[in-house]
Amino acid sequence: MERINSVIENIAGIDQAIVKKTQERLDNLTKPLGSLGRLEELAKKICGITGKDSPSLENKVIFTLAADHGVTDEGVSAYPKEVTAQMVYNFLNGGAGINVLAKHVGARVVIVDIGVAADLKADPRLLVKKINYGTKNMAKGPAMTRDEAIKAICVGMDLFEEEYKRGVGIIGTGEMGIGNTTAASAITACFTGKTVEEITGRGAGLDDAGLKKKIDTIKKSLAINNPDSSDAFDVLSKVGGFEIAGLAGIILAATSKKVPVIIDGFISGSAALVAFKITPKVKDYMIAAHCSVESGHKHILEHIGLRPLFDLDLRLGEGTGGALGIGLADAAVKILTQMATFKSANVSEKKND
């Protein structure tokens, strides 16, 4: 906890002077005032976060954390749990959605086993930071111990620190874990006060009977564990997941180093919610890429107070929506740093009203 507390203490507010200066600069570029809408907001936010008037987003990193969930024993997913490990190999071989979209926006993907329920084949591109072989079945007791939750957050912080040393301008969150929408829904129910029905979706593709079973399982898990919603670590350990904890750690660490964090979909959103409950100071450093089809996601975004950049009916996770968000952030910063001003281009300004 000492480490986590020390990171939290290092989180400052964003630089409002730079935000103001960026607004002035945007207003001098050869375009009608405000006509690039949310790209301009995004540019300002990134300048405020980084404290730089010409931030470089050259180094883009997406963290894709994989872990298993004991709650899959209850039959809450449309896919067998072996898919978590299989998809890690797919990430390593470059065949998954996140590989394609990360490459599209020029981001590198950091692939981490933070709790897959199998010993994966050694691979120099795979970081093995296993907390345990999947969480325990939260429908029967806590998903993990409080110590494991704290350890997973610290692993996330380590992961960020390692990349930070290599140079990183912006990061995206991503995950893989069969059963993890069940954990994300339980977390969301705890923190937002919404009913389980309101925040539970079909995940990777449940039918009506599967959805009912999932809702019942989440209700049972909350009843058995009775997580204390005023204690983020209690919620995380009782109904969370290792990848969710790790992502919360990454968000906290990035925030303390003034690196913008693009939040992907529902699971990443639940990690953002955990980080936000640990300290609301993270809010200004987070950028919500999109709004997932999973119904809980919009409640998370509303609760934190983040407006997503786009809505493309995505529900894949892995960091795929975040990758597209990183592309937009890149475009926003290029507008700021590459466009001519009215003066430099000899373009007449607006007539006086």
Place this chain on the structure above:
Amino acid sequence: MERINSVIENIAGIDQAIVKKTQERLDNLTKPLGSLGRLEELAKKICGITGKDSPSLENKVIFTLAADHGVTDEGVSAYPKEVTAQMVYNFLNGGAGINVLAKHVGARVVIVDIGVAADLKADPRLLVKKINYGTKNMAKGPAMTRDEAIKAICVGMDLFEEEYKRGVGIIGTGEMGIGNTTAASAITACFTGKTVEEITGRGAGLDDAGLKKKIDTIKKSLAINNPDSSDAFDVLSKVGGFEIAGLAGIILAATSKKVPVIIDGFISGSAALVAFKITPKVKDYMIAAHCSVESGHKHILEHIGLRPLFDLDLRLGEGTGGALGIGLADAAVKILTQMATFKSANVSEKKND
């Protein structure tokens, strides 16, 4: 008209067999069914348009057509009309929003003077296809002759054909013309039947008095010219613009060659509407990038039946939103062509329901 009729005759329906095959292929990729939402729809649409199961979007072209509008004499724009020519120089020097965003997505920009009210300095990168030195003031009579409208459409077709010879996988529409939201609003009012108030916005930044003057001017222009909404050429010549006509020609020509067209904002939307009124067959070949802040744009999209990909509060034009749309189209096709299948990646498929 012969040329235009011949192009229209060459427009076929999209390839439904390829669309079906693409859906099957998407369903075999390592992701839950449909989980990449609108990216999957986009990939299917592009396959259907091109008739190819692995379309290449390597060659991306954005056409930015510049022209002036006589109606600026009525004081309908927040910027002086000289800005049209000044912005063309800015495009040539790479300092405008479209230069930055086109470069971001790897598209080349074709810059065309199709009716700027000044003789621009010769530049090898500028295509001079001037129909006239700006349109006439539509508040006092027709903006152009019917012959000029047809000529401008044919110029658009020529522009596309030239690029097509060089190789082009996808195109975006763009424009620059002080006063052109006034023309676009008049066109939109004619074709959608909405009131002038409903489809008129603040353009590059009018205040309340300016907006009122713009609305009054559009009403006056429609009353004086009485365009026949059942005749697209009549509407285009009486209350249109040379860049709008040229873009309609580009859309028609691209459609006849099975090249997907990404539509930018309100002015590009009005050109799409003109093309749609010339022949509704263009609809399936058009992809709406975004929904502009200009209120008329959403009515255009609803009228044609296009759902925009995103909404970033843009209102710059030039092709900027279209550039971002091209980036998404590129991502969508990469998903289709670069992701592994369940079989190739040895990933287990969904359990039987």
